[in-house]
Amino acid sequence: MSEPVAEQLHDVTITVNGVPRTAQAPARRLLSDFLRHELGLTGTHVGCEHGVCGACTVLVDGQPMRSCLMFAVSAQAHSVTTVEGIGSDPANLSPVQQAFAECHGLQCGFCTPGFVTTITAYLEENPDPTPEEAREAISGNLCRCTGYQNIVKAVGRAAEIRRGLVELAPPAPGHEGGVVR
Structure with missing residues (x-):
């Protein structure tokens, strides 16, 4: 039996909520999973994973995007705003x-x-x-x-x-x- 081939990891740098963030991810890692697992931003919820429900919507360069339909590597050099970037302080809500x-x-x-x-x-x-x-x-x-x-x-x-x-x-x-x- 052959050993499974390890997936190659890529450095992904995205400006998230105004802060440049870099983490490693495989080429097929969804932006939703990258935000939640690599960056620890769990405000982006994953529902259907087919782009139908809208729970995972983030803003990419100010435009709504289903993060379950975009690879993290595709967001390289773009600006992403999650719900945490819109407001996370209960005393100063958006x-x-x-x-x-x-x-x-x-x-x-x-x-x-x-x-x-x-x-x-x-x-x-x-x-x-x-x-x-x-x-x-x-x-x-x-x-x-x-x-x-x-x-x-x-x-x-x-x-x-x-x-x-x-x-x-x-x-x-x-x-x-x-x-x-």
């Missing part, structure tokens, strides 16, 4: 995260990172969406818990927050801070 909290746009939370990245990019392109446009924007992300109504409301609320039209709710007890800008 507008989308704040809107999800205010509008009760999540239940189990498994799909939420994909929605947050998708909506963040969408609001850059359309800062004042109608409810119908919001539904269309999130149509590529699947949620098994919420029924989508509160997620659609969260898109509108995030747009309001981004535009600075309304004041945010006060921070939760024990958290310093306040208005997300």
Whole structure:
């Protein structure tokens, strides 16, 4: 019997959440697995592994990308933003995260990172969406818990927050801070 051939590892350097990161990975390592296993960024969730559910969505050069459909080596020299890069401080949530909290746009939370990245990019392109446009924007992300109504409301609320039209709710007890800008 012959010995199994070890897969060749490649140095992969990607700017992740504004920081250049280098790790080794085989040529066929998915970006989702690279982020989770090599870089320890577990906010990117892996659902279907076929690009259907949207749970693994990250931003590549500011555009939503299913990280389960992209090899890590293909992301070389690109900028990747994960949900951790959008906001991980409970006292200083991003507008989308704040809107999800205010509008009760999540239940189990498994799909939420994909929605947050998708909506963040969408609001850059359309800062004042109608409810119908919001539904269309999130149509590529699947949620098994919420029924989508509160997620659609969260898109509108995030747009309001981004535009600075309304004041945010006060921070939760024990958290310093306040208005997300």
